[in-house]
Amino acid sequence: MEPLPRETIVDVLEGRLREDILTGRHPAGSYLPPERTLADGYGVTRTTLKHAFGRLVQAGLLETRHGVGTRVLDYLRFGRADLLPMLVRHSPDWIGEVFEVRRHIGALIAERAAARATERQCAELRELLAKVAEAETADAVQLADIEVHRALARATGNRVYVLLTNTLFNAYVPLRSSLVAPFTDARVAHGRLEPVVEAVAAGDTAAARRAAEEYLTTTERIMLEGLS
CATH class of the missing domain: 1.10.10.10 (Winged helix-like DNA-binding domain superfamily/Winged helix DNA-binding domain)
Known part of the structure; x- marks a missing residue:
């Protein structure tokens, strides 16, 4: 509830x-x-x-x-970026544009993280990924998933990516309860995100970008279906 x-x-x-x-x-x-x-x-x-x-x-x-x-x-x-949550509350049509930026930025972040992540950051990513599978509710899975993406942004070593990630997640707030469809099964959610984390940990930039694009496209489709 x-x-x-x-x-x-x-x-x-x-x-x-x-x-x-x-x-x-x-x-x-x-x-x-x-x-x-x-x-x-x-x-x-x-x-x-x-x-x-x-x-x-x-x-x-x-x-x-x-x-x-x-x-x-x-x-x-x-x-400014502060306006995005207001615009999404005003008209859900904005969420499609937020998702477009999410796809492009998310794929770039995964690629950069694969090139720059330290061993410690890779270990943190795996720990946070494990929490996705362990979460007991869809809301908890969603929040655990968000923390993985925040960690990916930190692993790029570029603080602007961290702030952009925060901005995009803040834009979801008005509709968050309607965007839980990809997170109703913790094991499935974990399985979708695992290839991204493993590619980053392996330092494979091309694989990380592909895995992120697949993850972001799939979850976007499921979220939008939940909104329709």
Whole structure:
């Protein structure tokens, strides 16, 4: 059983504002109404409104200038990685584009990991892979699988790959409970991922890339079938 999210009033307001922006009620380039007007309209305090604004500014949806106002930004020009989970919540269509990047980045990470992983990192990968087979629930299998991919990113020696991996997994959060289909059988999930880890441990870059592409394509298909 998955715990219910505990939303605060800031979470709810952020979601309302985000939807109003992404659906075009507040189009890019326009200025939002004055804070007092917005706060009264949503039935919240100005402090709550400022907290919600702060999150949307961080994500690249809004720009606030003292004495000028709060302007809606073109998120395709100014948006940052923080925005991906919001976009997936707004429209599940985004998940297909997330998966496309997941395939390309994941295959490249496996290839780089095979070229650069140390003995210690290879041992860690095998330990984490074993936890996939040992997990007792689909959710636990999914989380164990994620840790293997984080370790693969670390094994590249490139911290940007680690941050990209984190970003992609964070984008799944809104739909995570709907993406467990590849992880319902721990042994099968382990078997899908094992060729990637073994190719990396063997230092075979071509095999690691092929195995990762196969793994990512297969799990993507199963996940998308679960969403449809």
